[in-house]
Amino acid sequence: MDLAGIRRLLEPGPIVLVSSHWQNHHNISTMGWHCVMEFTPSLIGCMITSANHSYNMIEKSGECVINIPTADMLDTIVGIGNTSGKRVNKFKKYGLTPGEAQTVSAPVIEECYAHFECRVADRRMLAKYNFFILEVTHARCALWPRFPKTVHYRGEGIFMESGRNIARPEKFRPQNL
Amino acid sequence: MDLAGIRRLLEPGPIVLVSSHWQNHHNISTMGWHCVMEFTPSLIGCMITSANHSYNMIEKSGECVINIPTADMLDTIVGIGNTSGKRVNKFKKYGLTPGEAQTVSAPVIEECYAHFECRVADRRMLAKYNFFILEVTHARCALWPRFPKTVHYRGEGIFMESGRNIARPEKFRPQNL
Numbered sequence: 001m002d003l004a005g006i007r008r009l010l011e012p013g014p015i016v017l018v019s020s021h022w023q024n025h026h027n028i029s030t031m032g033w034h035c036v037m038e039f040t041p042s043l044i045g046c047m048i049t050s051a052n053h054s055y056n057m058i059e060k061s062g063e064c065v066i067n068i069p070t071a072d073m074l075d076t077i078v079g080i081g082n083t084s085g086k087r088v089n090k091f092k093k094y095g096l097t098p099g100e101a102q103t104v105s106a107p108v109i110e111e112c113y114a115h116f117e118c119r120v121a122d123r124r125m126l127a128k129y130n131f132f133i134l135e136v137t138h139a140r141c142a143l144w145p146r147f148p149k150t151v152h153y154r155g156e157g158i159f160m161e162s163g164r165n166i167a168r169p170e171k172f173r174p175q176n177l
Numbered sequence: 178m179d180l181a182g183i184r185r186l187l188e189p190g191p192i193v194l195v196s197s198h199w200q201n202h203h204n205i206s207t208m209g210w211h212c213v214m215e216f217t218p219s220l221i222g223c224m225i226t227s228a229n230h231s232y233n234m235i236e237k238s239g240e241c242v243i244n245i246p247t248a249d250m251l252d253t254i255v256g257i258g259n260t261s262g263k264r265v266n267k268f269k270k271y272g273l274t275p276g277e278a279q280t281v282s283a284p285v286i287e288e289c290y291a292h293f294e295c296r297v298a299d300r301r302m303l304a305k306y307n308f309f310i311l312e313v314t315h316a317r318c319a320l321w322p323r324f325p326k327t328v329h330y331r332g333e334g335i336f337m338e339s340g341r342n343i344a345r346p347e348k349f350r351p352q353n354l
Contacts, residue, residue, distance in 0.1 A: 005332075011209050012329035012337050013190010032188050035212035037224050037306055045222060045308065047214050078348045124301065129214055131222065133306070147331070152189035152339070154324070155182075156354050157346025160189050160339050162329070169334025171255045177333050 001114075001139040003042035009068050009114050009141065010044065011036050012162065014150035015077055017067040018048070019098070020057040021106040026098055028090045028109065029054040030081030032153040034066070042136035043121065050130050053085040058132065062120045063104040066134075067112035068141070071149040071161050076111075103137040113148045114141030178291070178316040180219035186245050186291050186318065187221065188213050189339065191327035192254055194244040195225070196275070197234040198283040203275055205267045205286065206231040207258030209330040211243070219313035220298065227307050230262040235309065239297045240281040243311075244289035245318070248326040248338050280314040290325045291318035 010016075019028050034046035044066065048055045058064045069077055076094045083090060091098050091107075098107035101117045108115040122133035142148070152160045169177060187193075196205050211223035221243065225232045235241045246254055253271045260267060268275050268284075275284030278294045285292040299310035319325070329337045346354060 008332050011190070012331055013188070033213045035222065035224065036210045037308060043306070045212065045224075047212065047222075074343060074345065075348070078345050082348065082350045082353050122305075128299075129220070129310070131214060147337070149340075151343070152329075154189055154342070155184045157344055157349045159343045159345065160324070161341050161343060163326075163338040163340030165331070166251060166328070166336045166338060167334055168251065168255050168336065171252070171259065172334045173259050176259055 001141050003136050003139055004039040006042060006116050006136055006139050007036045007039070010034070012150065013152050014068060014162070015153050015159070017069050017077065017080060017109055017112060018054060018058070019065045019067060019106050019109055020054050020061060020063070022057040022061045026089070026091055026107050027054050027057055027085035028080050028096070029085070030077055037133065044116070044118065044134045044136065045131060046134065047129065047131050055130065058120065059126065061105065063106050064118050064134070065101055065104065065106045065108050066116040066118060067109040068114040068148070068150065069112050071151050073111065074151055074159065077151060101138065114139070178318050180313050180316055181216040183219060183293055183313055183316050184213045184216070187211070189327065190329050191245060191339070192330050192336070194246050194254065194257060194286055194289060195231060195235070196242045196244060196283050196286055197231050197238060197240070199234040199238045203266070203268055203284050204231050204234050204262035205257050205273070206262070207254055214310065221293070221295065221311045221313065222308060223311065224306065224308050232307065235297065236303065238282065240283050241295050241311070242278055242281065242283045242285050243293040243295060244286040245291040245325070245327065246289050248328050250288065251328055251336065254328060278315065292316070
């Protein structure tokens with residue numbers, strides 16, 4: 001998958017699962033505070049609270065994978081977001097399969113629709129905002145469906161499922177598509 | 178509206194309209210690369226390409242309003258994203274009403290569902306990433322519906338409409354809601 005093409009999946013704002021690896025230990029966390037920052041290099045910004053076990057694992061290893069889960073995984077998404085990786089192996093607890101990534105030591109979550117392998121590209125916003133700037137080093141996604149049903153978080157335990165698509169390419173200037 | 182409560186509308190990832198004011202001139206741009214960064218203070222991070230007229234207006238005035246449009250405004254959203262404010266008064270062209278904000282000189286777009294008034298809180302990421310860190314200084318939204326239909330951009334002229342809600346609050350630890 002083209003690295004600039006991750007915006008198709010990330011820009012609509014789905015909840016993602018972030019997998020990490022440090023000192024022989026895998027972890028997963030649920031994340032909703034992220035955005036695309038650039039096409040080339042392919043950059044993603046994301047806030048992960050420093051109280052999270054994943055924060056330290058990503059900060060120390062300098063790597064992670066952003067996995068896009070589909071709506072059928074909702075209960076897994078909620079479970080992962082409400083469990084600490086300090087005490088629990090979340091891959092085992094939620095029956096998820098860690099797969100080998102191409103460019104980072106963090107595992108991909110095989111059950112997810114897409115996997116964006118990332119390295120930490122800029123740490124300047126960590127101390128004040130817990131905000132990582134990640135560069136995508138490899139991206140792959142399922143071939144079908146082209147637009148999977150994703151889940152988006154509204155707070156207070158309420159999620160929104162992605163709905164129908166509406167195409168308006170004829171109303172765009174070509175350079176803006 | 179509680180400033181920390183903007184996540185209900187912003188975290189799901191909708192396309193937003195950013196309005197700005199500088200030297201007697203209003204402008205609007207369409208933006209999809211944004212994320213919530215903190216509850217208190219209420220922070221939003223967003224990337225606005227420096228080629229956009231709005232970039233200079235927000236950088237110089239230090240202020241803007243993030244407006245949440247609803248799905249019935251799709252053609253306006255597309256039009257605004259494909260027109261430069263250097264030559265066109267977008268409020269006039271798209272029949273939008275500039276309203277007075279409470280805390281900034283930038284206008285709110287009255288036709289939008291919600292308005293988050295913002296001041297630029299941190300410029301450190303501008304030079305390298307065109308990334309603004311904004312602090313929300315005032316927020317208001319329509320009382321009904323509680324969850325408006327929003328549009329989310331996938332690239333290539335394709336939008337996704339927000340779909341049905343799914344509630345799982347009973348599966349959350351109270352501190353995670």
